[in-house]
Amino acid sequence: MDTLTQLRSASPYLQRCDTPIGRIEVASDGDAITAVAIEHNGSLPHDGLAYDSNAVADEAIAQLLDYFEGYRRGFSVPVAHRGTPFQLAVWQQLARLRWGQVTTYGAIAAAVGKTGSGRAVGGAIASNPTPLLVGCHRVLSATGRITGYSWGEGVKTKAWLLDHESIGHA
Template sequence: MTCYTEYHSPLGILLLAATERGLSGLYFEEHRYFKGTRDWRRDATHPHLMRTMAQLDEYFAGRRRVFDVPLDMAGTPFQGAVWNALMSLPYGSTSTYQAIAQRIANPKAIRAAGTAIGRNPVSIIVPCHRVLGVSGALSGYAGGVERKSFLLELESSSHGKQALLQGMIAG
């Protein structure tokens, strides 16, 4: 059974979903690939959801750089390889779609890697926002380019709270 709750973030409302095995989704309100909660049960006390919310609080306050919530992400083996590569990107760093394809030993699969990145069901925690176009352009984020920019600014700031206080995005 998938359980869900809403989390009020500086970027707006996030929908968090979890199974008994771990966090299975973290979606923005108008996330491009979100399929809905029809078969899910609302439960803000689910242990994985509570842990995720606590860690998101720390992240947005600039006190957390690595998430350690268990994940239960459904995807193909290729998508799993791409998502694992994303999780190895350090806080505050960026990469390119091409570099991710190379990292998974499939350097010609740049477009496929981009598609897998775009289908990441656990935004922020699996940091797809850290991937840029080859020219350094902000592109292709299911939560929108403004949110991607905010997350990169939050991570590049030595004082995470400062980005929030400057009101980069009203949530």
């Protein structure tokens, strides 16, 4: 089975839209959003696949567009994450963050019972399958600096998102 066929069977529904930070793609298993990707260097992970959307993917796109317009400050579409117990715990902490809220890698490490494991938290955040819906851009270093971002154009994309939510950063 080729890669595109495997992707289609894992998340058979796909929808895309244009945003101020580039094209966004959402994938759904029919019941929940399983992945969100932000365009990087002009491409998305599933550019080779045709749109085949469903109601939950369409709603996710509508909510994301409202977010970028400044009308929406939270998301209500269901998400389905698969990961290690540690990743899932980190992503649950991210999901608690709301518009304009910020935290640190160390604070998340403490919240999941792994004080001092900021780097491991960073790794889990970098593998968040649903950025934007689960706001991994709201995590900064202890000094308020942007230390990286795995989506879109990296730090430039994260800075745009932080500015959009009026979150100060260095």
